[in-house]
Amino acid sequence: MIQLNNIEKYYANKGVKSYILRHVTTTIKQGEFVSIMGPSGAGKSTLLNIIGMLEEPTYGTYEFLGEDVTTLNERKRIELYRNHIGFVFQAYHLIDEMTVYENIEAPLLYKKIGSSERASRIADLLDRFNIVAKKDLFPNQLSGGQQQLVGIARALAAQPSIILADEPTGNLQSAQADEIMNLFKKLNQEDGITIIQVTHSEKNATYGNRILHIADGVVKDDVKVIV
Amino acid sequence: MFRLNLKIALRNLWRNRGITAINVGGLAIALAAFILVTMYFTYETSFDKSNPNYKNVYVVGVSYPEFKTNYIAAPFAKAIKQTYPEVESVGLIKEGSFELTIKNGKNTLFTKNILAVDYNAAKILNIQPENGLTKPSGEVERLNYLSKESMQTLFPDKKDNKPEMVGYGASNSGITVVVAGSIRSNEHSNFVFDGISLAAELGEHDNYDMNDYSIFLKLKPNVNVANLEKKITDLYRYELLKNNTSKKSTAELKAISTFLDPLSNLHLRPKAGNDMPYKTLIALSVLGFLILVIACINFTNLSIAQAANRAKEVGVKKVMGAYRSQLTLQFLTEIFIQCFVATILALILAELVLPYFNNLFQVGLSIWQVDSDLIWQLPLILSLITLIAGIYPAMVLSGFKPALVLKGNFSTSKQNSWLRNGLLVFQFCIAVVFIIGLLIINSQLKYMRSQDVGFNSSQVVYIKNLTLFNNPVKFGSVSFNPVRDRLLKIPGIKSATVASFIPGGQNGINSYEVNASKANIDFVNVDFDYFETLDIKLKEGRFFLNTFKTDTINSAIINESAVAKYSIKNPVGQTIRGCGIDYKIVGVIKDFKTQGFESIVQPTIYTIKDPCGSYKTQILLKIEENKMADALAALKAQWPQINPKDGEDFRYEFLDELYGKLFKKQEQLQSVFFAAALLTIFIAILGLFAFAKYITNGRIKEIAVRKILGASDVQIFKLINSSFFIMVLIANVISWPIAYILTKKWLETFAYRIDLPAMPFVSSALITILLTVITVSIQAKKAVKANPVDALKYE
Numbered sequence A: 001m002i003q004l005n006n007i008e009k010y011y012a013n014k015g016v017k018s019y020i021l022r023h024v025t026t027t028i029k030q031g032e033f034v035s036i037m038g039p040s041g042a043g044k045s046t047l048l049n050i051i052g053m054l055e056e057p058t059y060g061t062y063e064f065l066g067e068d069v070t071t072l073n074e075r076k077r078i079e080l081y082r083n084h085i086g087f088v089f090q091a092y093h094l095i096d097e098m099t100v101y102e103n104i105e106a107p108l109l110y111k112k113i114g115s116s117e118r119a120s121r122i123a124d125l126l127d128r129f130n131i132v133a134k135k136d137l138f139p140n141q142l143s144g145g146q147q148q149l150v151g152i153a154r155a156l157a158a159q160p161s162i163i164l165a166d167e168p169t170g171n172l173q174s175a176q177a178d179e180i181m182n183l184f185k186k187l188n189q190e191d192g193i194t195i196i197q198v199t200h201s202e203k204n205a206t207y208g209n210r211i212l213h214i215a216d217g218v219v220k221d222d223v224k225v226i227v
Numbered sequence B: 001m002f003r004l005n006l007k008i009a010l011r012n013l014w015r016n017r018g019i020t021a022i023n024v025g026g027l028a029i030a031l032a033a034f035i036l037v038t039m040y041f042t043y044e045t046s047f048d049k050s051n052p053n054y055k056n057v058y059v060v061g062v063s064y065p066e067f068k069t070n071y072i073a074a075p076f077a078k079a080i081k082q083t084y085p086e087v088e089s090v091g092l093i094k095e096g097s098f099e100l101t102i103k104n105g106k107n108t109l110f111t112k113n114i115l116a117v118d119y120n121a122a123k124i125l126n127i128q129p130e131n132g133l134t135k136p137s138g139e140v141e142r143l144n145y146l147s148k149e150s151m152q153t154l155f156p157d158k159k160d161n162k163p164e165m166v167g168y169g170a171s172n173s174g175i176t177v178v179v180a181g182s183i184r185s186n187e188h189s190n191f192v193f194d195g196i197s198l199a200a201e202l203g204e205h206d207n208y209d210m211n212d213y214s215i216f217l218k219l220k221p222n223v224n225v226a227n228l229e230k231k232i233t234d235l236y237r238y239e240l241l242k243n244n245t246s247k248k249s250t251a252e253l254k255a256i257s258t259f260l261d262p263l264s265n266l267h268l269r270p271k272a273g274n275d276m277p278y279k280t281l282i283a284l285s286v287l288g289f290l291i292l293v294i295a296c297i298n299f300t301n302l303s304i305a306q307a308a309n310r311a312k313e314v315g316v317k318k319v320m321g322a323y324r325s326q327l328t329l330q331f332l333t334e335i336f337i338q339c340f341v342a343t344i345l346a347l348i349l350a351e352l353v354l355p356y357f358n359n360l361f362q363v364g365l366s367i368w369q370v371d372s373d374l375i376w377q378l379p380l381i382l383s384l385i386t387l388i389a390g391i392y393p394a395m396v397l398s399g400f401k402p403a404l405v406l407k408g409n410f411s412t413s414k415q416n417s418w419l420r421n422g423l424l425v426f427q428f429c430i431a432v433v434f435i436i437g438l439l440i441i442n443s444q445l446k447y448m449r450s451q452d453v454g455f456n457s458s459q460v461v462y463i464k465n466l467t468l469f470n471n472p473v474k475f476g477s478v479s480f481n482p483v484r485d486r487l488l489k490i491p492g493i494k495s496a497t498v499a500s501f502i503p504g505g506q507n508g509i510n511s512y513e514v515n516a517s518k519a520n521i522d523f524v525n526v527d528f529d530y531f532e533t534l535d536i537k538l539k540e541g542r543f544f545l546n547t548f549k550t551d552t553i554n555s556a557i558i559n560e561s562a563v564a565k566y567s568i569k570n571p572v573g574q575t576i577r578g579c580g581i582d583y584k585i586v587g588v589i590k591d592f593k594t595q596g597f598e599s600i601v602q603p604t605i606y607t608i609k610d611p612c613g614s615y616k617t618q619i620l621l622k623i624e625e626n627k628m629a630d631a632l633a634a635l636k637a638q639w640p641q642i643n644p645k646d647g648e649d650f651r652y653e654f655l656d657e658l659y660g661k662l663f664k665k666q667e668q669l670q671s672v673f674f675a676a677a678l679l680t681i682f683i684a685i686l687g688l689f690a691f692a693k694y695i696t697n698g699r700i701k702e703i704a705v706r707k708i709l710g711a712s713d714v715q716i717f718k719l720i721n722s723s724f725f726i727m728v729l730i731a732n733v734i735s736w737p738i739a740y741i742l743t744k745k746w747l748e749t750f751a752y753r754i755d756l757p758a759m760p761f762v763s764s765a766l767i768t769i770l771l772t773v774i775t776v777s778i779q780a781k782k783a784v785k786a787n788p789v790d791a792l793k794y795e
C-alpha cells in the first residue's frame, strides 16, 4: 500500500545541505504493523511525516495505494486524510475547546457522515475504549493515558485503512503504554488496519511484525519480528 | 458542523473573556461613533433629495471678479426661459429681507423669513402648501401660507385649513393680509421658511441693477450643463449691455460670468459661498472611519496574538480532513459573532449619545426610523468590519502547516510580529495625530478668545426694528436724531446709533473709485456715534460729528485695509467716489474683525449718506453694565412711543452673542475632535492593554526562567516595556510630519492665526509614552509578581 523509492530529504542551510534522510526505499503492505526505531535525531519523525504527507521529500517518489502522491494538491491530500489515514500523536493533540465526544466527532463531520451514523460510531468507540463516562469532559480533565485513548478513538472514527503514530506512548507510564500497544495489536490483527509507529522502546516494537532501524537518515536494518 | 464551530467559538471567547470584552467593547464604542457619523453624513448629503426634480434643478449664480453670488436680477429669468429650449422651467425666489411681525388680536408671531416664490419656483423646489399648490390669479396677487406651528400661535383654536385674516407689523400699521392656509417647512431642505408668499410672477418691475432674486432652473434630462453655462453667460452679458443702466465698460462686463450650481451642492458646497461645511463633513467621516479602523486593528492584532493557541487546533483539524476554506469560515464566524454583538451594543450606545450629538450639530437624527438608510447600511457595515477585522487573521490561522504545528515547538510570535507591530504602530500614529490636532485646535481657539478683535461688543444691545433711517430718504424713512435723543434719556444708555449692517453679519459690496482706481469694497451705512458705540479705534482724522454739517452730505470714513487697497497716501482730506457722490475722507479707523478670524478684514467704507445704500434699520445701543436690566425694561415700556412703527414688538439681542456665533462652528469642530481624539486614544489603549496582557501571558515562562537566573524586577519591567516603548516612539516620529501638514492646512483656513507651536508635538509624545508604559506595566506587574515555580510547574 505504501511504496517509497529512493526518498531523500535535506535542509539547505547557507549552501550546506544537511541530509535528514538518504536513499530510503521500502514497501509497506496492507495489514502490516511496522515500528520505526533509531537514535534521537535519526530522521524517524521526518520519515513518518513524509509517509503522512505532512512533509514533502526533496527527492524520490512516493506511491500511496498505487497513486503517486509526491506532489499532491491540498484538496486531494485532505481527501486521503478523510478516507484513509488516521494520525496519533505523542502529545495527543486533542482540541482543548472540545469535549471528548466532540473530539471524536470532528473527523466525521468533515467526512459529512449523517448524524445517526455518527452517533452510533462514537457510541461504539466510547464503549470499546471504556470512556463512556468521560464523554462530556474536556481534554484537560483527563489523564495522559485517557487522552491518548481519545486520540486513538478519534483516529479510528473515520475508519482509516492506516494509522500513523509518532511515539504514541512517549508521554505515558509503562502500564498505560502496554494498554495502548495491545490496542494497536488488536486493531491490526482483528480489523486489518495497517499501523506504522515510531518508538524508542524495544518492548513496544515487539507488538508489531516488522522493525525499520534508522540511523543518520539511512535504513540500517529491516527485520521481521518473530513471535 | 456550524453548530460545533459556534460552540467552540463561544467556549474560546469565554475562556479569553477579558480580552473578548475589551475587543467587543472597544469595537462597540467605535461603531457607535461610526453609526452617528454615517447617519449625519447621510443627513447632510441628502438635503432636498425628496424633491422629485432633485437631479435637474440648478441655481443661476453670478461670478464677479471679487466674489460670487446667487443674487441676480429678476428679468434675467424670463430671458433664459425665452432663449433656451433645454430649460424646462424657470422660477424666482426672494428671501424676506427683514423680520416681520404678524398679529391676530393679542397673538403675535415673529417671522424671520417669509420666502417670496413664484409659481414656477414652488413647483421646481417642491414647495407644497397643505391644501395643494394653486396659482394666484385674478384679484389675488399673492397667496400667503404660514407654517402649522405659526398658525397655531396665531389661531390657537383653529381646526380647519380655511383662510384667515391677519395683521402685518405693529397693530397700528393698518396692514391686513389673508393667509390662505398652512404649509410644512421641510427642515431637511435648503429652503426653510416661516411662511411662503406665493405669486404668479415675481420681480416684474425690477431692472438689471436690482440683484435681489435667485433664479432656479429645471433642466430637461441629459442637458449639457457646461455648455448651457457658457450660453447663459453670453446671454447675461448681452442683457447687461442692452440694459446698461450702471454704465459698465466692456472690460467690466467681460469680467462678469454666470454659473449653474446644482441643487445637490447648495447645502454643503455652494459655488457662491465656501465649502467649509463639506470639508468638515469629510473630515468628520474620515475621523469616524479611522476610529473604526483602530478598533478593527485591535481585533486583528489580538487574533494573531492568539494564533499560537489556535495553531494546534488548525493542525489537528487539517489532518482530520478539514479544508482550509472551512477553517477560514470558522474563524470568520467567530469574529462575526463578536462584531454582531458589538453592533447591537453600538446601537444602544448611539441611542444614548444621540441627544447630545443632535444638540451639538443642531440636527434631529433618530435611529429607529423605518425609512432610515441604516437598515441597509448597518448590515453592510457589519460585513465590512467582519472582513476588515477578520480576513487577515482568518487567512493566517487557516494557513498554518500541520507538519510545523504538530512537531510541537511551534511559535507564531516571530512569524507575524512585523505585522502585529506594524498595526500597533499604525494605531498609535493615528492617536498621536489626533492628540496633536486637538492641542493645536485648542491653542487657536484660545488665541481667538484672547485676541483683540478691534472693537468691543459687550454691553452692546442690538435692537431689531422696521423703521428705515436712511439718508437720503427711502420709502418714508425718518431721521434717527429724535429717536437717539429719546433713547439717551433712559438712564444707563451711553450711546445710540443705527447702521445697515452689524459686525458679525455680511456687509454690502459696491464699487468705489479713488484717484481713478476702481474696486469693489464693503460698505456700511451708519449714523453718528457708530464707532463710539462699538469702541472702534481711530487711526487718523476724526469720527463723524454732529457739529460738521458736511458729515450727513459727503463725509466718509474708511478702514486701514481700504487705505491699503487703493494705496492712498495721506488719506484724510482725499476723495473717494461712489454712487454718484464725491465723498471726502474725514477719518481712518483701525481694522476690526467684523467677520471673525477666518476671513481677512475687508476694505470698508462707512458713510452716513448713501443713495445706493441698504436699509438702515439695525439699532445699536451701548448700555452700562449695572443698569442693563433697568434700561432694557425702560426700553420695552417706551418702545411704542420711541418707535411707533414697531410698536409693542420690542426685540433685541446682545451683540456679543451674535458675534460669538461666528466661532460656533470652530467650537463644534473642537468638540468633535476632542471626542474623536479621546475615543481613538481610549480604543488604542484598550487594544494595547489586551495585547500586552496576551504577550506577557505568553512570556510568563520566560520571565520565570529569567527570575530564577537572577533578573531583578526592574530589569524585567524594562524588558517587557522596551519593545512597546520603541513602537510608540516610532509612531510619534511617523506622525509628526503628518500632523504638521494637516494642522498647518487647518490653520491656513484662518486669516488670523497662531504660529504652529512645537509644544503639542512634545506633549503628544509624552502622553502616548506615559500611557503605554503605564498600560504595559500593569500587565507586566502580574508576571513579575508571579512565583516562578508556579509558572514552570505546568508544561
Ligand SMILES: Nc1ncnc2c1ncn2[C@@H]1O[C@H](COP(=O)(O)OP(=O)(O)OP(=O)(O)O)[C@@H](O)[C@H]1O
Pocket (backbone or CB within 6 Å): A011, A020, A039, A040, A041, A042, A043, A044, A045, A046, A047
Ligand atoms: N526545519 C528543519 N531545518 C533543519 N533541520 C531540521 C529541521 N527539522 C528537523 N531537522 C533536523 O532533522 C533531523 C531529524 O529530525 P527528526 O525529528 O526526524 O528526528 P527523530 O528521529 O524524530 O528524533 P527524536 O527521536 O528525538 O524525535 C534532526 O537532526 C533535526 O535537527
Ligand SMILES: [Mg+2]
Pocket (backbone or CB within 6 Å): A044, A045, A046
Ligand atoms: Mg521524533
